[in-house]
Amino acid sequence: MxxxxxxxxxxxxxxxxxxxxxxxxAPDELSRRGILQLLGASAAMATLGGCLKPPDEKILPYTRQPPEVTPGNPLHYATCSTLDGRATGLLVTASEGRPTKIEGSPEHPSSRGAIGVLEQAEILRLYDPQRLKVVQYQNQPRSWRDFLGATLAIARILRERGGEGLRFLMEPSSSPLIGHLRQRLIENYPKARFASWSAIPLQQIHDGSQLAFGGVYETRVDLSKATVVCSLDADLLSAMPGTVPNMKAWAAKRDPSVGPMGRLYAVEANLTVTGMNADHRLRVKPTDVQRFGLALLGRLAGQVPLLARYAPLAQRFPLHPRDARFADVLAKDLVRAGRGALVAVGPRQPPALHAAAHAINSALSSDCAAQAKPVLHEMDAGPRALKQLAEEMRAGKVDTVVITAWNPAYGAPSDLNFGKALSQVPHSVYRSLYADETAERAGWVVPALHPLESWGDARAHDGTVTFRQPLIAPLYAGAGEAEVLAAFLGEGDRTSYTQLREFWKTTAPDELTWEKWIADGFIDGTATRPETVLVRHDAILAEAMKVPPAExxxxxxxxxxxxxxxxxxxxxxxxxxxxxxxxxxxxxxxxxxxxxxxxxxxxxxxxxxxxxxxxxxxxxxxxxxxxxxxxxxxxxxxxxxxxxxxxxxxxxxxxxxxxxxxxxxxxxxxxxxxxxxxxxxxxxxxxxxxxxxxxxxxxxxxxxxxxxxxxxxxxxxRGPPLSYHAPQEYxxxxxxxxxxxxxxxxxxxxxxxxxxxxxxxxxxxxxxxxxxxxxxxxxxxxxxxxxxx
Ligand code: SF4
The missing domain is CATH 2.40.40.20 (Barwin-like endoglucanases)
Structure with missing residues (x-):
């Protein structure tokens, strides 16, 4: 039928x-203001040619220029963008010194030429005329020199106190340079504290691995080896760490001429991109995803000897008959797939479910889920860390807070009342691309440089060290994250490039190696290696038994x-x-x-x-x-x-x-x-x-x-397409x-x-x-x- x-x-x-x-x-009236607002960055991108200049430092074009490039035509540069600390390798087209198009870097070991919508959006963000243009202090324009002078004065007092009352709230970061700066700041201010914030944190993934392995690891998913995938609220194809490589691997499995196509089961509340691509999909309330996953583990206990101890979970988490049928079929299919099986859990789900997935993947000897050390410096970048900071701020224990995380006054859960707590801190510094909700409450606001305007480094999802080089001199006054942190070391005059080159000098003392890295955009062979880790089944079972059996x-x-x-x-x-x-x-x-x-x-x-x-x-x-x-x-x-x-x-x-x-x-x-x-x-x-x-x-x-x-x-x-036009020879x-x-x-x-x-x-x-x-x-x-x- x-x-x-x-x-x-x-x-x-x-x-x-x-x-x-x-x-x-015919379109109806649209105000001149409305038209300008909509055109905004697009108009700037199309027309700003004559006003732009290249960066001061030597930048290097990509070593393997695509074949269609001829002298006088656009050049391509390898660089990267980062989202919540993870780098994606980019290849950016620049026409006469003006970046015009972002593609994926085909040689990059992690993303291998793929990018998503957010990476593409960076090009329009670069030209956004609403970006913050000058340093501000209490909403009044100031200069970078003024900021450095004020920071020196505060830093002197803070140093005398050993850094007591100094707090840094950072964007999640994997940058080796930023890691080095953090270490130096702690040496200079031993009582200072660092925290990370992201409104989309991976805290529960890390907590789950701590529970399962007794240490923090991240799962490196390899969909190219998967024949049966179970997604438990895991939007693997659109909104998870490692999405870009996942999509590429997934696409490779969808060609029946090169091997069997993978089968995807999705259990989720709202229809996601991954759910849209699933062969079998079960819709459940979000709090029921965990119970479903634990019930699935209970069913597998009867079929996989290594999981036998989890048998009580099947009784503890009874399922609706419709869901039970789904779980029965899924359990059999996972066992049949063996090494090709993968259970993936989304970052929104609790640690016990992540740990349960680790137990299943490990017992089935899955080739699709390897464990590797996380690439980020800070594991705890969610509300837990922010709550502690907000409480300290409210209690008057914070004298100076330096924020490079994206807009916590807007993104924080409302019960933390972070914006109000920030207003109570005597000295605050916020680095941002826009005059946003946090900027309105901060003392000093330093415009951030756009990724296409600045130097830096970061690790990709697989750990590969990836470099960011600017394609254009900053359109507006601004500073890199490294420059703001260096200001607290009394080194605010040292540009990001100077710091980056000096940091990597110990590994790349000669110019040829450095230039190759910058031209390629990454250092080959720096991906973190998967590790063999033991699963702590007793701890996982004990935690699973604490989950309430029903709503x-x-x-x-x-x-x-x-x-x-x-x-x-x-x-x-x-x-x-x-x-x-x-x-x-x-x-x-x-x-x-x-x-x-x-x-x-x-x-x-x-x-x-x-x-x-x-x-x-x-x-x-x-x-x-x-x-x-x-x-x-x-x-x-x-x-x-x-x-x-x-x-x-x-x-x-x-x-x-x-x-x-x-x-x-x-x-x-x-x-x-x-x-x-x-x-x-x-x-x-x-x-x-x-x-x-x-x-x-x-x-x-x-x-x-x-x-x-x-x-x-x-x-x-089939057959010739219908057309109004007479057939024509080309x-x-x-x-x-x-x-x-x-x-x-x-x-x-x-x-x-x-x-x-x-x-x-x-x-x-x-x-x-x-x-x-x-x-x-x-x-x-x-x-x-x-x-x-
Ligand atoms: S996967 Fe589909 S929607 Fe995404 S870029 Fe390719 S063709 Fe477009």
């Missing part, structure tokens, strides 16, 4: 109409997720990211409250209805998005919206902030949510129903076996582009790449609502089957 294919709940419930495009052909608080749950477009909010002022449809909901320019159709019906709300979401704090106003495939009795919301600072005008006021729904003890999900319909409605700029197919087949889906037996599904797509070279939809994960990278390559403009929320978005590429997402399946 052919199952219906549909794009949205609306489309399923209404017969297709001839055309859904909305609004008049103790009935009712709705909140489920907070990173946003596919703006991440934790740091890309919110990039217009491309705002107009990029979310890969699952196809929503642009805001976030929404994702609710399953069944739960929405029970609540009496429809698409676009406004609701108040409440959880132990002031309620949040959010529009409802009906989300097929979403678990019942919970609401998913993404981070990064509801921005308030005047320094980021493009994103100010878009969507809603999730801070009041997040708490230090429940950063990601939890029970107790109230959903109150308010009676109002809003207009959502969702692209999912745009560009009607006028009744034609919108997607073809079949199995490999069927395709081999009979090709009837393809029959209608002599010489012909170019074509094909996308293998079996490998496509729907990640959206090609949409941003196209926008970046062709400088395609954005049109704004109102015009997207009228189907006037200008993307040349469109990634569609279809549902198949019945609504409540």
């Amino acid at each position: 052919k199952l219906p294919i549909w794009r949205s709940v609306d489309e399923l419930q209404r017969p297709p109409e001839p055309s859904r495009e909305l609004g008049a052909e 103790t608080i009935a009712g709705m749950e909140i489920n907070i997720v990173p946003d596919y477009r703006v991440w934790d909010g740091r890309f919110a002022n990039v217009a491309w990211m705002q107009e990029l449809p979310d890969p699952v909901t196809k929503l642009t320019w805001e976030n929404g409250a994702l609710i399953s159709p069944a739960t929405a019906a029970a609540l009496g709300v429809k698409q676009g209805d406004l609701v108040d979401l409440g959880l132990r704090g002031p309620p949040v106003l959010a529009p409802v998005i009906l989300a097929p495939g979403h678990a019942d009795d919970c609401v998913s919301v993404s981070m990064g919206y509801g921005r308030r600072s005047a320094g980021e005008m493009l994103c100010k006021g878009l969507g809603f902030d999730t801070a009041t729904l997040r708490h230090a003890e429940g950063h990601w999900f939890g029970p107790g949510l109230t959903v109150t319909p308010l009676g109002g409605k809003t207009r959502l700029a969702q692209t999912q129903e745009h560009h009607s197919m006028e009744g034609r087949t919108i997607a073809v889906s079949t199995t490999l076996r069927k395709l081999k037996e009979t090709q009837e599904e393809l029959a209608g797509h 002599p010489g070279h012909k170019w074509g582009m094909a996308i293998d939809l079996s490998r496509c994960t729907g990640c959206n990278s090609c949409m941003v790449a196209c926008q970046s390559e062709n400088n395609v403009p954005v049109v704004g929320k109102d015009r997207v609502w009228r189907s006037r978005e200008m993307h040349w590429l469109r990634i569609d997402r279809y549902f198949m089957g019945e609504l409540d399946n």
Whole structure:
């Protein structure tokens, strides 16, 4: 039986109409201010040519220039961008000294030429005219010299006190240079303390490995060896550490001509990019993912002798009959896959579940999950570390705080009240690309240099040392993280380049080696090696037995997720990211409250209805998005919206902030949510129903076996394409582009790449609502089957 294919709940419930495009052909009035805001960085990127200059230091083009490069044409440079401390190798095109396009560095051992949407977005962020342009003290413009003078005076006093009252709140970092600076700062200020903060922390991954192995390790997933993958809330293909190499390995497994295709099971609350690619998917409330995983371990106990001790878990965590069938089949498939089996757990899930996955992977001798030492300097970069710092700040124990982490006043859970605590610290320094919510409360604010303007180093996900070289002199006044830290050592005049070169001099004393590293963008052979670690089964079982067997608080749950477009909010002022449809909901320019159709019906709300979401704090106003495939009795919301600072005008006021729904003890999900319909409605700029197919087949889906037996599904797509134009001969070279939809994960990278390559403009929320978005590429997402399946 052919199952219906549909794009949205609306489309399923209404017969297709001839055309859904909305609004008049001619655009209505748009203010000059609005146009300039939307053009913003795109216009700067296209027009700034004459105002730019190269960096002062010698930069080195990539050693293996792509063949199409000829003298006078663009050059390519290897460099990197970092996200939460992990580097991705980049190859950046520069036309006459102006960076114009970011690609992946093909030789980089970790990412091997692949990048995602966030790396692509960096090019527009570089040219954003709303970036912070001058050093500020108490919101008044100052110079870098003023900052250095003030820092010297504070540093002298702090040194006399041995650093008592000095705190550093850093971006998670793997940089060898920053590690060295931290060490020197501690030597100079023995009582100073370092903490790291990220709104998307990996704390639970690290805690899970501590529980399982008695030490902190990170799992290096290798999807190229996986034949059966179980994802427990692990968005392996879009929002996890190592996503970029994962996607490449996953794509390689999707070609049936080179070997068996991998089978993917996903257990999750909200439909993710990974869930969209799963062969089998189970939707459960977020707090039930852990119970499902432990029940799965209990089932494996009967089939894998090394796991026999976990048998009591099967009784302790009884599953709903539907979930139990899923778990039974999955357990058998994992055992059958043996070394090709992989159980992956997402960073939002508790340590006990991570430890359970380690136990399974280890017992099955999985070739797809190796353990290696983490690349980051600080393991604890979540609310736990921030809570301690906020308490010290409130208690008056902090005299000076230096912040290089991204925007904690916005990203911290609301119960920490970090912004207010920061206002109480006598001396504060904040380094930032924008005058954001934290900048508004800090004393000194130093503009950050963009990655394409600055020197530095970091380790990639596999540990490979990767270098960052600037392609352009800073567009605005600014400083690198190393320069701000060096200011507290009385060395603020030493540029990042001087520090970097000197630090690596012991390893690369000669210029030739150094120049090769910079030209390549990385040091070959520096990936951290996987280690053999023993699993502490007794500790894992003891922790698993402490997990409550059933939900103790009935009712709705909140489920907070990173946003596919703006991440934790740091890309919110990039217009491309705002107009990029979310890969699952196809929503642009805001976030929404994702609710399953069944739960929405029970609540009496429809698409676009406004609701108040409440959880132990002031309620949040959010529009409802009906989300097929979403678990019942919970609401998913993404981070990064509801921005308030005047320094980021493009994103100010878009969507809603999730801070009041997040708490230090429940950063990601939890029970107790109230959903109150308010009676109002809003207009959502969702692209999912745009560009009607006028009744034609919108997607073809079949199995490999069927395709081999009979090709009837393809029959209608063969033959000469229909065209208004007379056939024409094209002599010489012909170019074509094909996308293998079996490998496509729907990640959206090609949409941003196209926008970046062709400088395609954005049109704004109102015009997207009228189907006037200008993307040349469109990634569609279809549902198949019945609504409540
Ligand atoms: S075709 Fe586009 S959406 Fe699909 S995987 Fe490639 S980049 Fe991502």
